[in-house]
Amino acid sequence: MSSLDHDIDRAAGQGGRLRYRLRLALRDPTTVIGILMAVLFLYLIIVPILSILGDSVTVQFGDERRIKAEGGTFTLYYLERALSSRVAQDLFWVPLLNTLKVAAGAIVLSLAIGTILAWLIARTDMFGRRWFATALIVPYMLPAWTFALAWSTLFKNRTVGGQQGWLEAIGLTPPDWVAYGQFPITVILALHYTPFVILLFGSALRRFDSQLEDSARILGASSYTVARQVILPLMRPALLSAVVLIFAKCLGEFGVPYVLGLPVKFDVLATSLYRSIGSRQTGVAGVLAGAIMLIGMIAILIDAWLAREARRFVTVGSKGAMNRASKLKKWRLPATGFAGTMFIFGVGLPIFTLALSTVMRRPGIFEWSNFTLDYWIGRDLPTVAMKTGILLSPDLWRAAWNTISIVGMASICSGILGILTGYVVVRTSFRPLAVFLRQVTFMPYLVPGIAFAAAYLSLFAVSRGPVPALYGTTAILVLALMADQMPYASRAGISAMMQLGKDPEEAAQIVGAGWLKRMTSVVIPIQKGSLVTGILLPFISGIKGLSLFVILAVPATDVLTTFSLRLVDYNYTQAANAVVLIIAGLAYAGTLLAQKLTRTNLAEGLGN
Amino acid sequence: MPDIILSNVQKSYGGGSPNAVSALDLHIGDGEFMCLLGPSGCGKTTTLRMVAGLENLSGGELRIGERVVDSAEKGVFIGPEKRGMGLVFQSYALWPHLTIERNTDFGLRLRKVPKAEREERVNRVMKALDIEKFRNRYPSQLSGGQQQRVALARMLAVNPGVLLLDEPLSNLDARLRLEMRAELKRIHEEFRTTILFVTHDQWEAMTLATSIAVMNEGTLQQLGTPNDIYDRPANRFVAEFVGSPPINILELASDHALDRAAKEWLRVRLGDRSDLGSVGIRPEALKLASSEAAIPTGSFHHEATITGVLPTGGSWIVEINCAGRMIFMTTTESPRWRGGEQVWLHARPSALHVFDTSRSRLTAADKALARADAGVAAVREA
Numbered sequence: 001m002s003s004l005d006h007d008i009d010r011a012a013g014q015g016g017r018l019r020y021r022l023r024l025a026l027r028d029p030t031t032v033i034g035i036l037m038a039v040l041f042l043y044l045i046i047v048p049i050l051s052i053l054g055d056s057v058t059v060q061f062g063d064e065r066r067i068k069a070e071g072g073t074f075t076l077y078y079l080e081r082a083l084s085s086r087v088a089q090d091l092f093w094v095p096l097l098n099t100l101k102v103a104a105g106a107i108v109l110s111l112a113i114g115t116i117l118a119w120l121i122a123r124t125d126m127f128g129r130r131w132f133a134t135a136l137i138v139p140y141m142l143p144a145w146t147f148a149l150a151w152s153t154l155f156k157n158r159t160v161g162g163q164q165g166w167l168e169a170i171g172l173t174p175p176d177w178v179a180y181g182q183f184p185i186t187v188i189l190a191l192h193y194t195p196f197v198i199l200l201f202g203s204a205l206r207r208f209d210s211q212l213e214d215s216a217r218i219l220g221a222s223s224y225t226v227a228r229q230v231i232l233p234l235m236r237p238a239l240l241s242a243v244v245l246i247f248a249k250c251l252g253e254f255g256v257p258y259v260l261g262l263p264v265k266f267d268v269l270a271t272s273l274y275r276s277i278g279s280r281q282t283g284v285a286g287v288l289a290g291a292i293m294l295i296g297m298i299a300i301l302i303d304a305w306l307a308r309e310a311r312r313f314v315t316v317g318s319k320g321a322m323n324r325a326s327k328l329k330k331w332r333l334p335a336t337g338f339a340g341t342m343f344i345f346g347v348g349l350p351i352f353t354l355a356l357s358t359v360m361r362r363p364g365i366f367e368w369s370n371f372t373l374d375y376w377i378g379r380d381l382p383t384v385a386m387k388t389g390i391l392l393s394p395d396l397w398r399a400a401w402n403t404i405s406i407v408g409m410a411s412i413c414s415g416i417l418g419i420l421t422g423y424v425v426v427r428t429s430f431r432p433l434a435v436f437l438r439q440v441t442f443m444p445y446l447v448p449g450i451a452f453a454a455a456y457l458s459l460f461a462v463s464r465g466p467v468p469a470l471y472g473t474t475a476i477l478v479l480a481l482m483a484d485q486m487p488y489a490s491r492a493g494i495s496a497m498m499q500l501g502k503d504p505e506e507a508a509q510i511v512g513a514g515w516l517k518r519m520t521s522v523v524i525p526i527q528k529g530s531l532v533t534g535i536l537l538p539f540i541s542g543i544k545g546l547s548l549f550v551i552l553a554v555p556a557t558d559v560l561t562t563f564s565l566r567l568v569d570y571n572y573t574q575a576a577n578a579v580v581l582i583i584a585g586l587a588y589a590g591t592l593l594a595q596k597l598t599r600t601n602l603a604e605g606l607g608n
Numbered sequence: 609m610p611d612i613i614l615s616n617v618q619k620s621y622g623g624g625s626p627n628a629v630s631a632l633d634l635h636i637g638d639g640e641f642m643c644l645l646g647p648s649g650c651g652k653t654t655t656l657r658m659v660a661g662l663e664n665l666s667g668g669e670l671r672i673g674e675r676v677v678d679s680a681e682k683g684v685f686i687g688p689e690k691r692g693m694g695l696v697f698q699s700y701a702l703w704p705h706l707t708i709e710r711n712t713d714f715g716l717r718l719r720k721v722p723k724a725e726r727e728e729r730v731n732r733v734m735k736a737l738d739i740e741k742f743r744n745r746y747p748s749q750l751s752g753g754q755q756q757r758v759a760l761a762r763m764l765a766v767n768p769g770v771l772l773l774d775e776p777l778s779n780l781d782a783r784l785r786l787e788m789r790a791e792l793k794r795i796h797e798e799f800r801t802t803i804l805f806v807t808h809d810q811w812e813a814m815t816l817a818t819s820i821a822v823m824n825e826g827t828l829q830q831l832g833t834p835n836d837i838y839d840r841p842a843n844r845f846v847a848e849f850v851g852s853p854p855i856n857i858l859e860l861a862s863d864h865a866l867d868r869a870a871k872e873w874l875r876v877r878l879g880d881r882s883d884l885g886s887v888g889i890r891p892e893a894l895k896l897a898s899s900e901a902a903i904p905t906g907s908f909h910h911e912a913t914i915t916g917v918l919p920t921g922g923s924w925i926v927e928i929n930c931a932g933r934m935i936f937m938t939t940t941e942s943p944r945w946r947g948g949e950q951v952w953l954h955a956r957p958s959a960l961h962v963f964d965t966s967r968s969r970l971t972a973a974d975k976a977l978a979r980a981d982a983g984v985a986a987v988r989e990a
Contacts, residue, residue: 019683024664027687503701506662507759509688510695511715511766521714525705 024429028515034424034433037417041440044483048455049293049447055458056286063283078283082291091284092291095272102185102257102268103250107243109190114197115239117342120335121198122205125325127336133202136339139346140195141591142584143544143561145255147188149580150350152259153357153573155179160263162571166353169364181266188256191346193246200245204238237306244303248296252448254547255561259568270450270547277454277551286458289451297446351584358578375574385570390578399563399579406474406559407542410481415535417482418489419527422497427505441490444483453551456480472554480548485538492537496530532597540590544583560586610673612636612659612770612802618667619654619826628654629826632668636770636804641796643817644806645837647849651826652806656772659804660695661688694763694801698775700755702747708758709734709743715766733761736798737791753784757791764799771795773805777812789815810850814838822846840974844967847888853925853936855888855961865931866910870960873908877957877980878973885965893959894937896926896945897952906984909954914945928953957981 025031056078059069067077082092120126121133139147155174156165167174177183208231216226254270261271269292276285328335357363361370374381378389390396421441425434444452456479460470470476500523508522524531546561553562564579612635619629629651636642644652657663658670661678664685670678677686688695702711712734716726734740737757747755756776763771776792777785793816796803807813813820814834822829822837822845830842841847847855858870870887878884889908897903900911912935916927926937926945930953937953945951957980962973 017680017683020664020680020685023683023685027685501699501701503697503699504703506688507695507697507701507703507762508714509662510660510693511763512689512692512718513714514689517718522703526703528705 030424030427030515031430031433033420034428034430034437037420037424038433038436038440040417041437041483041486044479045440045443045486048452048459048483049443052286052289052451052455052458054286055282056284056290058283060282062280075283078287082284082287090267091272091276092269092288095267095269096291098182098257098261098266099251099268099270101182102189103247105182105186106189106193106250107246109186110194110197110246111239111242113190113342114194114242115201117194117339118198118202118205120339122202123326124328124335126328126332126339128339132339132343135343136198136346137195138588139192140199141540141588142347143255143546143580143587144188144192144253145259145546146354146580146584147191147350148184148256148259149568149577150353151184151188152179153353153363153577155184163363163573166364169362176264180260180262180264184260185256185266185268188260189250189253192256193249194342194346196246196249197242200238200242201235204235208234237309240306241303244299244306248299248303248448251292251296251299252450252547254450254550255565258550258565270448273450273454274550277457282458285454289454292451293447296448296451300446351581354577354581358574358581360574363573375578383572386567386572386575390575393575395558395563396560396579396582399558399560400582402474402557403543403559403561406477406557407481407539407545409474410478410485411535411539411542413478414482414485414489414538415531417486418491418493418534419496419531420493421486421490422493422495423523425494426497427502438490438494441486443487444485445487449484449545449547450551452484453480453548456483457551471552472556474557477549477552477557477559480552481542481545484548485542488538488541489534492530492534496527496534500526533594536590536594536597540587540594543590544587610675610769611638612804613671614655614659614668615671616668617655617658617665617670619651619658619663620666627666627826629658632826632828634821634828634831636802639800639802641793641803641816641818642805643813643820644804644823645810645813645820645850646808646823646829648808650823652808652823653774655823656695656774656804656806659770660693660772661686661691662695692766692768693770693772694766694768695772696756696759696763696774696776698778700747700752700759700779702755702758702762704747707744707746708739708750711747711758712739712761712765714762719766729765729767733764736764736795737761752779752781753788756780756784756788760795764795764801767799768801770802770804771799773803775807776805778807778809785812792816810852814850822849824849840969841888841961842969844886844888844963847961847963851890853891853938855890856894856935858887858889860884860886861965864933866933869910870908874960874962874973878962878976883964883970884962885967886963888961888963889955889959890961891925891936891938893955894928894935895954896928896937896943897954900952903952903954904956904984906980907954907956908960909952912951912953914947914949914951916947917943917945956984 057074057076059067059071059073059075059077061071063077064071067075069075082088117132117136121129121136126132152165154165155167155178156163157168157174157176157179158164159176159179165174165179212230212234213226216230217223221229252270253268254274257266257268257271258274261267267275269288273285273288273292276282276288358375359371359373361372361374372378374389376389376391379387379392381387381389386393418441421437425437428434447455456476457471460467460476460479463469470479504526505518505522508518513521544561546565549559549562550565553559555566558566560579560583564576564583567576567579614632614634617629617632617634618627620627632651632655634655644655646652654663658665658678665678665680667680669676669681672691675686676682676684677691678684703714706714709730713726713730716729721729731740734743737760739754739757739761742750742754742758747758750758756779773792777788780788789812792803795801805816814837817834819832820834820837821831824845830837830846832840832842837846837850841850844857848857858867860867860871860874862868871884874884874887875881896914897909900909903909910930912928912930914926915929915934918925918927923938923940924943926939926943928935928937928951935953957977958974960973960977962970962977964970
């Protein structure tokens, strides 16, 4: 064979190889679907983030004169303004410091309470520990600012207008530091995140093998030594992980500092960002959002690193694992009392206060004549805007409908996209695609909701190319919420598909089923259950979500959370509290329903 | 069903990892019951999946009769749906949302087989596998062994020309394993399908297969009948992988007294050779004698000390210290020996498997040793 022939032969071989690859890739639509989804996520997750980061370094519309540069050109003005100008203290540094102070306080407090409760529930013979195991998680199922409203119902003083708190009404003026600012925000966030510690630390404790403890005892260690040298080091990863996650959540927390910080101008990063957007300082908002994202990312990366470190000494709960309950003896009653007290402060008191406040005309006066159901079902009320009780108000029903349709739509979309992501990740023969999908859907997890909302605002406020301006539509809310839920949805989808594995589908393939047939009669029917959970869970956390909506919703697209916040702003205390109670009720009922449907404890899955 | 021919098949997963399968040539004839045997990670399951069409080839060609079904060079790939094979997964992979009956008739419905015929065929396989009574149950309500039968029935229902089994017995307990083994043999005869199955269990391979392909690190080590594999291992790997307790190996290059003795013994019978690498002797081929005089002349022998006798129920494993080296022997006769006793270890010449320095069987030695064997017998008679 001449060398020319040989070359031709090889060329044909290469052509064949290419054709072969193409044939394999297109044999079923998995890869094509994966590529389409990758493009979608690129646009819904990466582009908004890039857009707001871009805003922070380009001259914004309306700022041309001040900056003396063309709109859209590069500038460091906003960075300077937020970080080193005369207003930088108010815009960035003080809010940053406040955020850190609040987060640190909340972490210390919730760890102190949470670890004790977790231990009591997981490893002692405290009375009613099964009941407490669920009851103490309840605060986590409610929106955090439920507690903020309850707090201000009790402690609001004469510093601000509107209806006073109960204490002020009976003549005990609470000082400002009790009523507003750092102290109440810290306490409330601590209460809200204590369940988080109970869950994380509790599950680590449950997995902890008593035999490890026993071995140390047999070698002669005192219980103090055992705690310090055996238990604590092994629990450290769980504790550190709780610290980092609480920190990341505090970073994006908007509702609580908004309700309790505003009266004394106590700004955190989230509220400062909200204000920058409200006052149309898009560039500064970009810087703030970027800062929040950066801190959030660092926190989560630290957590990921800790998790990897922790895996080095997993305490394997194999057959020998024993979980022996410590006898509390004379401490049994006091311990139960402590848990009960925490339940009262964490759940009972706030809910009771809120509920009672909605049926009282004037605060703090406990006389029969002061009680009324008008705020729920009354007509022709003498107030300016709320002429009827909340249940008769069309605004409530519109907000409720918006909530269900927007959150529902977003949850259904993210649930389906989550399963599809799982399918593609598990099945595609094109590995880079799987890696990209896995990572891109995880990204919103690193970005606190409020920063993500700001990013959406930055991208979709004006029309770009074929995409019209979406601000003010329900579409922007659905898209943002959907993208925000993707980390949970895709994680659920991937783990469901991993668990199922390839085998059942390949078995169908072997007996001759094509792709469509396999999807409709094998994959989807088997994954029905996880699809339902994948939709229900984000739906529950979406109902009580605030930070996304507060940036992106307009009065026409009011949802329950923004509606109640508006009522707070207008000082309709009873109505606002009533709406929050409705939200809390929905979130709680939804969690119970989901728990029933899936026969599992879902409190852990409620990441948002 | 025509033959399945793998020629020069390669499989690599890229990323610099070694080939999962390389240069594999295999011919699976019609009606054969072939076993791919090897340690985990040897490429046997990958090979099975390539035959099924669940993995594509990285190189080489796969044919079913004259029809090329997978060839990167020719740009041909026929999907698993169109190969008309059956595959029983190690995990069984029953569809959890379908009843046993629907699991079984899935493939027939897919082929739009008329109802009457479908029922008849489903009934036949269900009867053959004794799963009729589970017809309306769901897979999760069945035990492992029952699930296994359903997984088989599901594939047999579509009447595949080739049945592929991935570690079919590994998830069953010992008793069920025996039953299923017999069942598989019966199915092979009743349905007259070609069966290709994968296992890492040598007894499974020995008892079931008509031919065994031993694989290691992605390459074929030996293809032969079960007796071939055991009695004439083609190389050190096959010799050491098959057999339990494992074959005793003497490294001829070493300075050890026993090894030197073996080398000297071989030099007498094979002449001076520079390519002698090692010698293997299976534990059951070894015999013990209380004195040198009791040893048949001409057999390989060495002085030794008994260190332990381990009963295994019906047979015994004898641990022997042979000049500081541990040797295993098995016997079905109740041993008279006790720990610490001085004995003589011996084996007839043909029980020695000689491997060359590149670890392949030295076939030239076989004939010479067989002749030597005849000599031993003669002496004994005399």
